[in-house]
Amino acid sequence: MTTETATAPHNSSEMPARRRQVLEFLLDNLVWLILIVVLAVFSVSIDQFLQIGIFINILQNSTFIGIIAVGLSLTLIAGHMDLSIESVMALAAMVVALTFGTGGAGGALALEPAWLAFPVSLLMALAVGAIVGTINGVLVVRLSINAFIVTLASFIWARGLVVALSGGRSVYGLPDSMRVMAVDQIYGIPLLAWMLILVYIVFAFILAKTPFGRHLMMIGGNEVATYRAGIKVGAIVTATFILSGMLAGFAGWLLASRTAGATANLGIGMLFQAFAAVVIGGVSLKGGQGRLSGVFAGVLLLSSIQTAINVMGMPPHYTQMIQGGLVLAAVLLDTMKNTIRRRYL
Amino acid sequence: MTTTTPLLQLQDIRKNFGAIEALRGVTFDVSGGEVVALLGDNGAGKSTLVKIMAGGQPPSSGKVIFEGKERHFESPAEAKEAGIETVYQDLSLCTNVDVVSNFFMGRELTRKVLGVPILRQREMEIETAKALKEGGTNIPSLRVNVAHLSGGQRQAIELNRFVHWGGKLVLLDEPFAALGVEQTRRGLEMIERVRQRGIGVILITHVMAQAFAVADRIVVLRHGVVAGDVQTSQSSPDEVVNMITGGIERVAKGLANQPETGAGT
Numbered sequence: 001m002t003t004e005t006a007t008a009p010h011n012s013s014e015m016p017a018r019r020r021q022v023l024e025f026l027l028d029n030l031v032w033l034i035l036i037v038v039l040a041v042f043s044v045s046i047d048q049f050l051q052i053g054i055f056i057n058i059l060q061n062s063t064f065i066g067i068i069a070v071g072l073s074l075t076l077i078a079g080h081m082d083l084s085i086e087s088v089m090a091l092a093a094m095v096v097a098l099t100f101g102t103g104g105a106g107g108a109l110a111l112e113p114a115w116l117a118f119p120v121s122l123l124m125a126l127a128v129g130a131i132v133g134t135i136n137g138v139l140v141v142r143l144s145i146n147a148f149i150v151t152l153a154s155f156i157w158a159r160g161l162v163v164a165l166s167g168g169r170s171v172y173g174l175p176d177s178m179r180v181m182a183v184d185q186i187y188g189i190p191l192l193a194w195m196l197i198l199v200y201i202v203f204a205f206i207l208a209k210t211p212f213g214r215h216l217m218m219i220g221g222n223e224v225a226t227y228r229a230g231i232k233v234g235a236i237v238t239a240t241f242i243l244s245g246m247l248a249g250f251a252g253w254l255l256a257s258r259t260a261g262a263t264a265n266l267g268i269g270m271l272f273q274a275f276a277a278v279v280i281g282g283v284s285l286k287g288g289q290g291r292l293s294g295v296f297a298g299v300l301l302l303s304s305i306q307t308a309i310n311v312m313g314m315p316p317h318y319t320q321m322i323q324g325g326l327v328l329a330a331v332l333l334d335t336m337k338n339t340i341r342r343r344y345l
Numbered sequence: 346m347t348t349t350t351p352l353l354q355l356q357d358i359r360k361n362f363g364a365i366e367a368l369r370g371v372t373f374d375v376s377g378g379e380v381v382a383l384l385g386d387n388g389a390g391k392s393t394l395v396k397i398m399a400g401g402q403p404p405s406s407g408k409v410i411f412e413g414k415e416r417h418f419e420s421p422a423e424a425k426e427a428g429i430e431t432v433y434q435d436l437s438l439c440t441n442v443d444v445v446s447n448f449f450m451g452r453e454l455t456r457k458v459l460g461v462p463i464l465r466q467r468e469m470e471i472e473t474a475k476a477l478k479e480g481g482t483n484i485p486s487l488r489v490n491v492a493h494l495s496g497g498q499r500q501a502i503e504l505n506r507f508v509h510w511g512g513k514l515v516l517l518d519e520p521f522a523a524l525g526v527e528q529t530r531r532g533l534e535m536i537e538r539v540r541q542r543g544i545g546v547i548l549i550t551h552v553m554a555q556a557f558a559v560a561d562r563i564v565v566l567r568h569g570v571v572a573g574d575v576q577t578s579q580s581s582p583d584e585v586v587n588m589i590t591g592g593i594e595r596v597a598k599g600l601a602n603q604p605e606t607g608a609g610t
Contacts, residue, residue, distance in 0.1 A: 209463050209464055210455075210461065210462055210463060210464065211453045211455055211462055211464060214442070214446055214453060214464060215451075217439075217441065217442055217446075218439040218441075218442055218446065218450060220441070221439035221440060221441035221442060222437070222438065222439040222440070222441075224437070225436075225437035225438060225439055225450070226439065226450065226451070227420075227421060228399075228401070228421045228431065228433065228437045229421075229425075229437065229450040229451035229452075230420075230421060230422035230425045230426070230451040230452075231422075231450070231451045232422070288439070288441040288442075289441055
């Protein structure tokens with residue numbers, strides 16, 4: 001791995017500083033370039049695609065996958081992974097819906113004043129996420145069980161819990177105060193989309209500007225070194241799993257609001273889309289590599305393709321085939337990027 | 346306590362891994378401003394001893410006395426907090442982040458904004474640049490990921506890191522393994538500078554010449570016990586080689602707890 005750098009004198013890398021910066025920038029933001037090209041192609045070739053409404057729709061449809069993809073990215077960057085996000089999202093949505101839903105299996109809890117349902121349900125959803133996240137984190141850190149196994153188990157049992165809690169029945173009808181997120185807009189953009197943007201800004205900031213974010217990146221790069229440097233590796237990794245769970249809980253809260261209830265199979269398949277988005281966005285499965293701006297572009301790219309297929313009236317299974325192909329393409333692209341880096345940078 | 350109290354004292358340190366005795370009663374000490382070279386053949390127990398001093402592993406028995414007080418370091422973080430810096434044989438760098446991040450690993454400068462700690466990137470970069478320049482290391486860009494740097498440059502970052510942070514005691518585990526002649530010379534100079542600041546240094550090395558170049562004292566480990574503890578000025582490479590291979594045993598200071606030589610030796 002170091003053979004080619006060990007012999008390289010540093011003046012060769014100093015020479016084309018300007019060009020090197022540009023190339024580096026392009027490579028780092030390759031997903032955005034692809035997204036822009038894809039959107040341009042769709043706009044030209046698909047009737048009715050080039051509308052503000054469509055773009056807002058793409059953004060809004062990205063919300064749930066986009067938010068759980070942040071949690072997945074954080075755990076991957078730390079050198080682990082969190083497969084439980086999809087089920088945690090469904091579990092949070094179901095718990096909220098069962099408590100406040102007025103139809104089906106809902107418990108129809110009414111709070112006084114009515115707006116209290118908004119913060120209370122949010123806290124409940126976050127708590128559900130935090131609990132599952134803590135279980136994941138403790139098992140991975142304290143008992144040193146592989147995160148793949150731990151979170152796969154959570155993925156399965158949390159979904160089982162969703163079915164068990166609801167008895168397989170649906171819940172519908174949420175109080176108005178809880179539907180604000182799904183219904184309201186600010187500056188013509190739905191609140192759901194604002195939430196997505198907010199989550200990305202907050203977590204991109206945390207990753208880039210805080211010690212927590214930097215430690216996360218370094219733990220993913222060389223855990224032994226960070227431990228020796230006195231960084232509290234265990235605490236940070238546990239916190240990351242809790243954050244990932246809470247993000248999934250938050251997504252579940254939004255999803256319940258959007259669907260005005262919950263079903264036992266809510267959100268099935270979103271894990272794989274989130275995974276696809278994260279990989280396309282340039283987060284390395286080996287840890288220590290990746291930026292949320294790339295993940296955001298990856299999420300938007302998947303959502304754009306889905307929307308385009310809908311607009312064209314093609315059967316939805318094409319989406320899956322294209323997304324599967326995209327994941328492979330993303331991995332190939334990553335290899336290509338590394339080759340370019342090695343040769344020219 | 347008098348001023349002559351050693352900075353770090355190890356008393357009868359033992360370490361078992363199952364039935365294997367890696368250390369069988371090691372006793373020696375280091376004072377501030379003293380450079381001790383720790384020599385020994387492969388498997389003599391040097392690395393285990395480093396881990397015990399650095400807080401990476403607890404001893405099975407024996408005392409670690411740092412600054413006159415018995416300590417039980419549970420983690421490298423605790424040893425570091427007490428003032429023990431360690432440079433490991435396999436480098437402790439994160440190659441996926443830049444030079445500045447590595448230099449300040451675990452010690453990031455921050456300022457609080459609304460209670461949230463924010464990295465002070467600019468200050469850290471300036472300080473890193475200054476420290477590397479003082480150490481005579483030339484790295485073109487501090488924002489470049491360490492993965493793009495050569496083995497020598499990487500080691501230079503580690504060495505400059507301990508010079509910069511210092512602490513009270515520095516443990517160097519084969520620090521010059523990847524370095525060229527010139528860089529090694531500079532590394533030895535760094536040790537000299539650290540010593541002048543009153544910091545104690547323990548240098549683990551295979552290379553006799555390095556030990557004789559900088560060390561005040563040479564401690565030889567053999568089969569998990571101290572086989573020799575001599576002033577550098579009163580010894581010779583030949584003698585030390587003999588101690589390493591088991592030809593002679595000489596503990597100049599005549600420390601009290603000299604362990605009984607095991608029946609099997």
